[in-house]
Amino acid sequence: MKKIEAIIRPSKLNEVKDALSDIGIKGITVSTVQGFGRQKGHTEVYRAVQYKAEFVPKIKLEIIVGDEVADQIVEVILNTARTNNIGDGKIFILPIEEIIRIRTGERGPGAI
Amino acid sequence: MKKIEAIIRPSKLNEVKDALSDIGIKGITVSTVQGFGRQKGHTEVYRAVQYKAEFVPKIKLEIIVGDEVADQIVEVILNTARTNNIGDGKIFILPIEEIIRIRTGERGPGAI
Amino acid sequence: MKKIEAIIRPSKLNEVKDALSDIGIKGITVSTVQGFGRQKGHTEVYRAVQYKAEFVPKIKLEIIVGDEVADQIVEVILNTARTNNIGDGKIFILPIEEIIRIRTGERGPGAI
Amino acid sequence: MSTINSGDTAFVLACAALVMIMTPGLALFYGGLVRGKNVLNTIMQCFIMLGIASVIWAFIGYSLAFAPDRFAGLIGDLNYVALKGVGQAPNVTYSSTLPHLVFMIFQAMFAIITPALITGAIVERMKFISFVLFISMWIILVYAPLAHWIWGEGGWIRELGALDFAGGTVVHINSAAAALAAAIFVGRRKGFLKESFHPHNIPMTVIGAGILWFGWFGFNAGSALSANGLAASAFVTTHLAAGSAAISWIFIEKLKTGKPTTLGAASGAIAGLVAITPASGFVGPIAAIVIGTAAGILCYLALSLKFSFKFDDSLDVIAIHGVGGILGAILTGVFASTKINEAGANGLLFGNPFLIVAQGVAVAATIGFSFVISFIILYIIHSFIGLRVGEDEEVSGLDFSQHNETAYLFEGLHESEPEILTSEKEFREESKITFKTSPRNG
Amino acid sequence: MSTINSGDTAFVLACAALVMIMTPGLALFYGGLVRGKNVLNTIMQCFIMLGIASVIWAFIGYSLAFAPDRFAGLIGDLNYVALKGVGQAPNVTYSSTLPHLVFMIFQAMFAIITPALITGAIVERMKFISFVLFISMWIILVYAPLAHWIWGEGGWIRELGALDFAGGTVVHINSAAAALAAAIFVGRRKGFLKESFHPHNIPMTVIGAGILWFGWFGFNAGSALSANGLAASAFVTTHLAAGSAAISWIFIEKLKTGKPTTLGAASGAIAGLVAITPASGFVGPIAAIVIGTAAGILCYLALSLKFSFKFDDSLDVIAIHGVGGILGAILTGVFASTKINEAGANGLLFGNPFLIVAQGVAVAATIGFSFVISFIILYIIHSFIGLRVGEDEEVSGLDFSQHNETAYLFEGLHESEPEILTSEKEFREESKITFKTSPRNG
Amino acid sequence: MSTINSGDTAFVLACAALVMIMTPGLALFYGGLVRGKNVLNTIMQCFIMLGIASVIWAFIGYSLAFAPDRFAGLIGDLNYVALKGVGQAPNVTYSSTLPHLVFMIFQAMFAIITPALITGAIVERMKFISFVLFISMWIILVYAPLAHWIWGEGGWIRELGALDFAGGTVVHINSAAAALAAAIFVGRRKGFLKESFHPHNIPMTVIGAGILWFGWFGFNAGSALSANGLAASAFVTTHLAAGSAAISWIFIEKLKTGKPTTLGAASGAIAGLVAITPASGFVGPIAAIVIGTAAGILCYLALSLKFSFKFDDSLDVIAIHGVGGILGAILTGVFASTKINEAGANGLLFGNPFLIVAQGVAVAATIGFSFVISFIILYIIHSFIGLRVGEDEEVSGLDFSQHNETAYLFEGLHESEPEILTSEKEFREESKITFKTSPRNG
Numbered sequence A, B, C: 001m002k003k004i005e006a007i008i009r010p011s012k013l014n015e016v017k018d019a020l021s022d023i024g025i026k027g028i029t030v031s032t033v034q035g036f037g038r039q040k041g042h043t044e045v046y047r048a049v050q051y052k053a054e055f056v057p058k059i060k061l062e063i064i065v066g067d068e069v070a071d072q073i074v075e076v077i078l079n080t081a082r083t084n085n086i087g088d089g090k091i092f093i094l095p096i097e098e099i100i101r102i103r104t105g106e107r108g109p110g111a112i
Numbered sequence D, E, F: 001m002s003t004i005n006s007g008d009t010a011f012v013l014a015c016a017a018l019v020m021i022m023t024p025g026l027a028l029f030y031g032g033l034v035r036g037k038n039v040l041n042t043i044m045q046c047f048i049m050l051g052i053a054s055v056i057w058a059f060i061g062y063s064l065a066f067a068p069d070r071f072a073g074l075i076g077d078l079n080y081v082a083l084k085g086v087g088q089a090p091n092v093t094y095s096s097t098l099p100h101l102v103f104m105i106f107q108a109m110f111a112i113i114t115p116a117l118i119t120g121a122i123v124e125r126m127k128f129i130s131f132v133l134f135i136s137m138w139i140i141l142v143y144a145p146l147a148h149w150i151w152g153e154g155g156w157i158r159e160l161g162a163l164d165f166a167g168g169t170v171v172h173i174n175s176a177a178a179a180l181a182a183a184i185f186v187g188r189r190k191g192f193l194k195e196s197f198h199p200h201n202i203p204m205t206v207i208g209a210g211i212l213w214f215g216w217f218g219f220n221a222g223s224a225l226s227a228n229g230l231a232a233s234a235f236v237t238t239h240l241a242a243g244s245a246a247i248s249w250i251f252i253e254k255l256k257t258g259k260p261t262t263l264g265a266a267s268g269a270i271a272g273l274v275a276i277t278p279a280s281g282f283v284g285p286i287a288a289i290v291i292g293t294a295a296g297i298l299c300y301l302a303l304s305l306k307f308s309f310k311f312d313d314s315l316d317v318i319a320i321h322g323v324g325g326i327l328g329a330i331l332t333g334v335f336a337s338t339k340i341n342e343a344g345a346n347g348l349l350f351g352n353p354f355l356i357v358a359q360g361v362a363v364a365a366t367i368g369f370s371f372v373i374s375f376i377i378l379y380i381i382h383s384f385i386g387l388r389v390g391e392d393e394e395v396s397g398l399d400f401s402q403h404n405e406t407a408y409l410f411e412g413l414h415e416s417e418p419e420i421l422t423s424e425k426e427f428r429e430e431s432k433i434t435f436k437t438s439p440r441n442g
């Protein structure tokens, strides 16, 4: 099993989620994060003083999947989250040792 | 050492935290996430239009522990976070290579 | 490649970020978390009743880096985030299998 | 002769508007104190009073309270039902310089906020429909009779000589007695004494207090029913009592818990406003400062009652409106002076020990009547449809369980808007809306 | 003889202040309904009306509307341009007991809120500069003439005998017709019918509704221009209609979608206030309850129009102000009675079928004129500078794209404040501020 | 003969209520501009003025300011201490148609908001107790004497012929001079010029501005002390100046930084209101537009002062209230006309060059007196208990460090409520509450 973490633009969340749903992904955990990277934040102005926001709001997806679908998921995210502008985000793949469904106590791929 | 990530219901946080505390767990990092899974979100109504919320608020726990207590923690979470209804959440176990306490620079299990 | 997760004090974020930037780190993902640990939360008072807040606001940094810079990053965080008071936080190092830049589809260290 | 005075009319209409804004102010005050999952339900319980109480008042409440006395000072007759005969000419019984409609609507605003006050005792757990039924019956069976007893021409407590300038008994003690009945009957919130019920937005509460204070000028000064020296006096006493109570509350708080709190200042101000209400048109400014100071301290100390007796008066209606109202009623019996208001009476301090007795009777009668009848109404509703939401509904919050709504949607997930469902054929192809008013879909 | 009456002056000045606060109230009402990334732009579109509309009104709008009639009831002359001759003495044409300035500023407040109402139809996508231009021309070319037709001495609709006590046509139908033109011309928001546009802060909206209700007493009762029985009557009808509509809206909502909502109660109240506006000084309290009840139901049902016709009237200006305004205008023709207001007329119910015809003409003329001229103005601006922000700007939100601002910065990242840039030499060494007003830097 | 006029009384009482709501409005205006960890402390510093300043005013401040002159125009005597002799009959020195209490309470509201304005310069770092002490002494030693000089019968600046209709010097320049002293003495916030102090809730600020504008009608028009043409004139000039300044501020902002901001519109409106304050009852509407327009531009440019001189006037009290107040005082010397107000004087434009000199003297005397005495008071407090919170306390926020509170608790962690501690024996078994008022526990 793998853990796939993807940092994407907030405006792409719905599209990515729908696309993942379409290929049969049943569970995703989503959180809001702030990204610091090549993409630069907005310049805001308060009472004649300009502030450069260094952090850019991003969405983080966490998906646990069986080894066999990992590549497919990466593919789907690449296709839907891409705008070709700086700041599209990253996908990270981490190893995972176990997954347990709290409701049933099931372990392993069946718990996904 | 292991990293245990658990996605649980917000209403179970206190109970889980107290139970973990009771078995001697000293540190937990908690964050708010949105879950997409089998459990479906509320249907809300604004000005006669119904919206189906697809995301359900969840709490994510992250706990770094020594290998020997990992199973005990899973057990405790299973016992306290379970309601037997869809949406109870998941526990993921990830490998971890190192842990360092910033205050002291200690490394390894002693830094937990 | 490694994934470095650091839990730090909110008041140290700017310093840590600037220091990491100075050693050439190009990307960081930041989120707000609540920490439960040795450091105890504030005691607040509402209408003559005292509440002990058990959770302390913390910042979580996630940084994916090549194996060779991991130690340097740990060093930098230790130096900038430390106040020597309880609650300075932790650094965790996790293994990572792959990283992909969504914009270009690049994989591996080049995508960092 | 009764001719309408434009200054008085302008004043009392402005005061009626001020009292009206108190109810949204109360919605903020209470709304900030509950948890974020219950804020809309809390606001709604106040806001809907502007609808329900107004209509009931127009149809029947006003007549029961202020139409000519029917049974030995107990209730008004049906002469003004549906505002029959309540028109642009004065009702000389109550004011010869105001259109009757002005008096009626000014009183209506009191009938709106009084039941809204009760909600503080039952937030975060009562069924909305049961609340609406309770309050509808309560206005007719409790509020209107009590208003008649105390303010109505011929009302028995008024005849007794008890003084209540702007509603210490009718509004505050009355709502607190009903709140006690409701808190007991509806029961404690899940987690009471175990979990904190941390206010979700204190700035909202403080602003609510500011609006309440602002509106209270209308409440008290407007009760003079004329733009004259008495109104000015009531205005001043109101302001000074509120200010003194804010200070005394944070002062004792500092002694007891180490720091003065913002919520304490706001709560103290409300306690002072409550306590000065019955006295506002009968006492002088220094007496007002004494009353306010006493209210800040006593209401603070009274906060412990709910823990000692273990009823979950969630937002402290009894400590603030009950104890503050009783304090004010009694101190009116001490500090009232005919030098301030000829139509009033002298209190203990000015040589008249009888007033304080009358005040005590008024307080006791109000508490007894309101508590008992409220309990009976609650019992009836409980028997038929229940008073309380299910435990699941309480956990998920009343905003969702009672109203299908969520109060806030902040940054970050803006773009991850929930899907819209549809059952309208013509949209199905291109969208996912469920639209519930369409006649084709109804 | 005309002498200034202090009671009337006090009353109408207080009412002018009440109408003024309606615009910030509307900013809250609308602001809570949009997404968090657009809340400042939404608030700004209302708030800036207090500047723009006020200045235009002083220079030209008031004269066009209320200076002596110039062309056959179509427009006022330029006598009052830049408030020439508008002073402390009364303008006996409109009121003999008020300083002329009082009448002028009371009317100014109507000219401020009317264009602000339109914004509900185009929030979250219109360029701020285009909006400002649109509204500036609109006040002169649409609002002022219409006010003259209906309220100006010699205005042709007024001569016709149509009644509009406080702005059912001039304010509500007018703004709704312009809103329709704007919603169509500016186009739908990205994601319309596909995504939900979930309100970001419903408590903000409900409080906005409370403030609107409060201010509406000034709007309607103040339109009596005197603190008298008529003002009292308008005050009472306003209140009862608002309350009834809040109830009827949540009642039908409960039938249709299962639960009464807080947003529904607030929306219903506004619908009731809109509908009673033209009628408020001509009908009695029970008629007001009927009008309010009808408004709550009809406006709720009218919400579906935008889905049927697929125009994105984002905050339902047409359903609430359009349909509510038309309903009110027509029902004025039914329920008006000279017993309430001698200067008015009898409606259908009191044996006069002609009034309803005049009301129909007024409604039709208002819709036609406002829609057409609004469309032309929009067309001109569209041709020169465009009406709509770019798609990127819409996605990132109008607060940032139009104003370089972000509405909220909540807990957690407080310490991670963004860096401050500088271009001021002397600061460069020690800080990173860009300061844009420095003369050395300008 | 002095008889109370009900219209005037209604008006000035309503205006007093309007000025009262300005202080909660200011709490919102300032509260939105600070960081979320300091919002309650900021609100508290305003709110508590309603208590502290009111009580001080009643006991001593009013007498010092408005009792008969004692020493050569410098201070009032002690005749009105504890409101002795301040009753329902008029004080003909100031108004023959109002109860004396009305005049007193109207003035009290000014004594409340003036110290509250100062807080903008020291938010986010001053000890609450030191703030309370400072402000208590300041009201007695600075505000009351200055009010006497300028408004008191026999006050030396008043005798000089300087004009200040509603508080340009007494309120705005005065508070700004004290703010400067405080900003310098208390010192810069940690991170000043290095970090941004991003406003945490701009909608809160804009709504605060709306409430301030609303209340300012009471402030300025109420200063006519009568519901007459002059009040109407002041009402109109107030409104137009505010509107023009909102426009001119966002206009210059657009030129300088590319975009008009919502915060700019709100700030501009306040600048315009400040500038028109001294002039409001002496100038006509077009002059008001000129004054407002100038204020929007000049106050915007003045924002750079704090960066040039590196004092941390956190919320720009000096730029807005100081510069705006001075501008208004001087332009009163230009535009004042006895055609608007016979009791006033002509300004430069109407052939009288002397008025502008008197205005200059008033401005200089106000700045000098206020700055010096404020500095001395601060020095004394500094010496005894210190002015500033510890660095740790500043970092963790003043809400917690001064008041043990947290402003907001939003979604997500609702259920993870903090534990409740107890030390009450009887609860220990079943709960964990610490209850601090229990007599057994006290």
Ligand SMILES: Nc1ncnc2c1ncn2[C@@H]1O[C@H](COP(=O)(O)OP(=O)(O)O)[C@@H](O)[C@H]1O
Pocket (backbone or CB within 6 Å): A007, A034, A035, A036, A037, A038, A039, A040, A056, A058, A085, A086, A087, A088, A089, A090, C026, C027, C028, C029, C030, C062, C063, C064, C065, C101, C102, C103, C112
């Ligand atoms: N090395 C990294 N570690 C953790 N997060 C990263 C890293 N690099 C980038 N990110 C995240 O990805 C987001 C997008 O990266 P950015 O450099 O702006 O653009 P791009 O993805 O187009 O290269 C960042 O805002 C940050 O949240």
Ligand SMILES: Nc1ncnc2c1ncn2[C@@H]1O[C@H](COP(=O)(O)OP(=O)(O)O)[C@@H](O)[C@H]1O
Pocket (backbone or CB within 6 Å): A026, A027, A028, A029, A030, A062, A063, A064, A065, A101, A102, A103, A112, B007, B034, B035, B036, B037, B038, B039, B040, B056, B058, B085, B086, B087, B088, B089, B090
């Ligand atoms: N494969 C997955 N990857 C990541 N998170 C998941 C996954 N499956 C479930 N989750 C998380 O667990 C939560 C509960 O899952 P759900 O399918 O609703 O119920 P259950 O846990 O009872 O099977 C989801 O809301 C989501 O946050």
Ligand SMILES: Nc1ncnc2c1ncn2[C@@H]1O[C@H](COP(=O)(O)OP(=O)(O)O)[C@@H](O)[C@H]1O
Pocket (backbone or CB within 6 Å): B026, B027, B028, B029, B030, B062, B063, B064, B065, B101, B102, B103, B112, C007, C034, C035, C036, C037, C038, C039, C040, C056, C058, C085, C086, C087, C088, C089, C090
């Ligand atoms: N075992 C752990 N697993 C996950 N997070 C931890 C763990 N221990 C500590 N933390 C996080 O680190 C933060 C700081 O830890 P704490 O024990 O308070 O102080 P210190 O880091 O000085 O030992 C905690 O608030 C929590 O967020």
